[in-house]
Amino acid sequence: MRKARIEEAERSSAVAELRGAELARLELLKDELAPVFSQLPDDVDMFDFGLVGTEKPRLFVDMVAFVEMGRDRRTFRFIQDTRGGRLVLAESERVEPLVEAVTAYLGRRLVERERAQAGEIAVPTPQPAHAARGASPAGDRRYVVGDLVFAFVLGAIVGANLLLLAAWWKSRGGFAWLGMPGLG
Numbered sequence: 305m306r307k308a309r310i311e312e313a314e315r316s317s318a319v320a321e322l323r324g325a326e327l328a329r330l331e332l333l334k335d336e337l338a339p340v341f342s343q344l345p346d347d348v349d350m351f352d353f354g355l356v357g358t359e360k361p362r363l364f365v366d367m368v369a370f371v372e373m374g375r376d377r378r379t380f381r382f383i384q385d386t387r388g389g390r391l392v393l394a395e396s397e398r399v400e401p402l403v404e405a406v407t408a409y410l411g412r413r414l415v416e417r418e419r420a421q422a423g424e425i426a427v428p429t430p431q432p433a434h435a436a437r438g439a440s441p442a443g444d445r446r447y448v449v450g451d452l453v454f455a456f457v458l459g460a461i462v463g464a465n466l467l468l469l470a471a472w473w474k475s476r477g478g479f480a481w482l483g484m485p486g487l488g
Contacts, residue, residue, distance in 0.1 A: 312328060326373045329373065331355060337363075352367060365409065371406070380402045382394040
């Protein structure tokens, strides 16, 4: 039956049948991955293994990783959504490399989970602000306009206070006790 599905998926040429072919190929992959998912521990609920037959059919592995068909509708693409965008973890026209890639992904996620439960994973430290703006950590800092305005205003306030303090000190005869002419 699997061979028949593969042949049918490869013969599909009509536009109406393309979506069905995508679903059939993803079902084949799902069948190949079923034994891998059945071997996961029962207490692990972080994976959502399921085929979603929407306009763009996808085989979900978990909340952020899925397999979909490429634009040619023959290539499997194993994709992970990240904060920085989508990463293509594996891409192949054959099922076997995808099974290996998904199995490796599951293994990595399980190891991450175990390390997190054991408290081995440290909380990531936030990046310095200059690194987030694109400056190199070697000291090539790019100043933001707000930094420069703040420094100017702070300097003006400190300078004005020092000028007032000097004027007040001079009006009270501040330097006369030093015996310096012209200062008293």
